[in-house]
Structures are given as C-alpha cells and as structure tokens.
Amino acid sequence: MYEHILFPTDGSDGAAAALAHARNLAETHDATLHIMTVIDTSSPHIGMTTAGPEGATTGMVAEEHDESEPGMVGEEHNVESSLQERAQAIVEAAADEVDTVDTITTVERGPPHSAILDYANENDIDLIVMGTHGRTGIERYLLGSVAEKVVRTSNVPVLTARLGDDTT
Structure with missing residues (x-):
C-alpha cells in the first residue's frame, strides 16, 4: 500500500514521537x-542586516565589516553553512534510529x-508521517502549525503524532 513514506522533522521531541510510527509503517509495508x-527561508536570519540610507545600518553590525572579524558580524557568513550542518545532523540522526528500513x-x-x-x-510520496507540538489556543494561533497546514493541503494522507502519544 505504501512504497514511499515521508517523515519531515525539525529534530524536536514532537517530531521524534512520530518517528517510531514512520519506522513501523515503513517496516510493515517494506517502504x-x-x-x-x-x-x-521565509523567516529573516537573526543578525543579517543591510545598509540603510547614507551608509547607516539597521540591526547590530559594525561600521566596517571584515569576514575574519569574530562575533556576530563575522559569523554572518557562516549562518548558511551552520544551518546546513545542523539540518544534515537532524536527518542523519533520524536515519540512524531507523536503520531497519x-x-x-x-x-x-x-x-x-x-x-x-x-x-x-x-x-x-504515498504517506506523510509527522509530529505535532500539541500547541493550543493563542500559542497555536500566533505560531501557526506546519503540521496543520500540511494536513489541510496535502494530496496524500497525513498521519500526525503528538508528543506523548504511545508509540509502542
């Protein structure tokens, strides 16, 4: 029934709760x-700024910028590689946990x-399995829900697991 199962993760505990479900389904269906x-990329990076009128800057940046400078300004150039490294570590850690599929x-x-x-x-993809953070009320309204948006707009079935769901 399922040949390709998608497990989106942000590395959170909520996502980890869904990983056991994704693994079990993949094992059961040999998927x-x-x-x-x-x-x-829809959120602005903290510390990333641009020059304003007449050389003025917004945010916390030095007047003269040197890539070798330590601290916030000097590390702006490493934000992309740092995000990529952290993202790669998240997916690799999840893959290590499901080495049976x-x-x-x-x-x-x-x-x-x-x-x-x-x-x-x-x-x-035949099925999307993803965790939710279980937010409710104003917190859910203000922060939005990736899982909710996926559930509402996906063309394929979506299984969601809340943090604390029994995964055995």
Missing part, C-alpha cells in the same frame, strides 16, 4: 522512508509546509 528537514535523507529550503508538500509531490 522507503524519506527523512527530510527544511531550512525555513531503507532511507533517503534530504535537506530542503523554503517555507516548511510548502517544501514538504513540494517534496511529496515530486517524489511520489
């Missing part, structure tokens, strides 16, 4: 488990819900 994380790992970029749906469509 390939696609493990992905998304570098959210075939896995494909990937790091995508973009708004998370869009990247998940695009990947699912482009890779013939």
